[in-house]
Amino acid sequence: xxxxxxxxxxxxxxxxxxxxxxxxxxxxxxxxxxxxxxxxxxxxxxxxxxxxxxxxxxxxxxxxxxxxxxxxxxxxxxxxxxxxxxxxxxxxxxxxxxxxxxxxxxxxxxxxxxxxxxxxxxxxxxxxxxxxxxxxxxxxxxxxxxxxxxxxxxxxxxxxxxxxxxxxxxxxxxxxxxxxxxxxxxxxxxxxxxxxxxxxxxxxxxxxxxxxxxxxxxxxxxxxxxxxxxxxx
Numbered sequence: 112x113x114x115x116x117x118x119x120x121x122x123x124x125x126x127x128x129x130x131x132x133x134x135x136x137x138x139x140x141x142x143x144x145x146x147x148x149x150x151x152x153x154x155x156x157x158x159x160x161x162x163x164x165x166x167x168x169x170x171x172x173x174x175x176x177x178x179x180x181x182x183x184x185x186x187x188x189x190x191x192x193x194x195x196x197x198x199x200x201x202x203x204x205x206x207x208x209x210x211x212x213x214x215x216x217x218x219x220x221x222x223x224x225x226x227x228x229x230x231x232x233x234x235x236x237x238x239x240x241x242x243x244x245x246x247x248x249x250x251x252x253x254x255x256x257x258x259x260x261x262x263x264x265x266x267x268x269x270x271x272x273x274x275x276x277x278x279x280x281x282x283x284x285x286x287x288x289x290x291x292x293x294x295x296x297x298x299x300x301x302x303x304x305x306x307x308x309x310x311x312x313x314x315x316x317x318x319x320x321x322x323x324x325x326x327x328x329x330x331x332x333x334x335x336x337x338x339x340x341x342x343x344x
Contacts (some may be wrong), residue, residue, distance in 0.1 A: 132201050134208065141211040142193075145233040146185045148216045152223040156182035157287065179206060180284055187261050187288060188295045189233060192254040196236040199253035205248055206239040226293020235305065238266075251307035255296035255326060261295070262329055265289035266336070290333040291340070297326040 154177040158170040193209050200207035213217075215232030222230040241247055269285035299309040300323040312319045 130336060131154055132198060135235035138208040138210075141234065142190065142209050144207075145211040145216060146190055149189050149229075149233055150178060151186040152181070152219050152229045153184035153291070154178045155167075155223040156229050157181065157184075167267055169226075173223060180287075183284075184291050187265075188258060188291050191261065192258055192295060192299070193234075193236045195253040195257040196238075200236070200238045200241065203241075203250070205241050205246075207236055209236050210234050211236040244310075244314050247310040248318070251310035252318070252322060254307055255300050255322065258292040258296035258299075259326055259329060262289045262292035262333060265292065266333055269336075277340075285335065286337040290330065290337050291331040293326060293333050297323065297330045300326055 113137040151174060154172065154174045155169040157177040157180050159168070189300070197207045197209065211234035212232055215234060219230055219233060222228050237248065265285050266289040269282050269289060272285060273282050299306050300311065300319070302308040302312040302319065308319060308323065311322060
């Protein structure tokens, strides 16, 4: 997700364009804390998953076992998504840094622990000085686009791994990562509130339709493949 420090579109002066990537201690602290919380969220989600579908109750005792998966999901689905927004904005000469949402992180942890659903609103990449609808749209599209590329890579890796003698667990993990990334892209492309889709919609209806159709289709495909599985052999 991408929004300005005011929670909407910023119309104002444009800072001097440096096109230089930068960060700060504040951003790094916020990013690490959000990543750790989401890693636990995704570990809880992984504990509910089975080849037959999603189980009803998360298993907190399984968090240590699934924490490496949770970190992989948080880094690829969330961190890379936000950094794609950041790079896209900074390359256009704008200030951009991630800021976590404590309330959103607590809510995501509660939902994951109680019902096994990652309802994640961990924060956003704040962008200052951007006033052009086209720039907003392209910057917002960067996050979901990267997630879809990652989802395709994970799906391809799962198909390739299925023919190797590495076990079902690796294939299932890759498939779930493919689904989570494609779902994250689809969710963020919804044209509501501060989500990326709202800014893409305002920029170009045609681009938005194509993007959400691709993300939604890929999300459905990876979900079905994750449930049905890939024959090992």
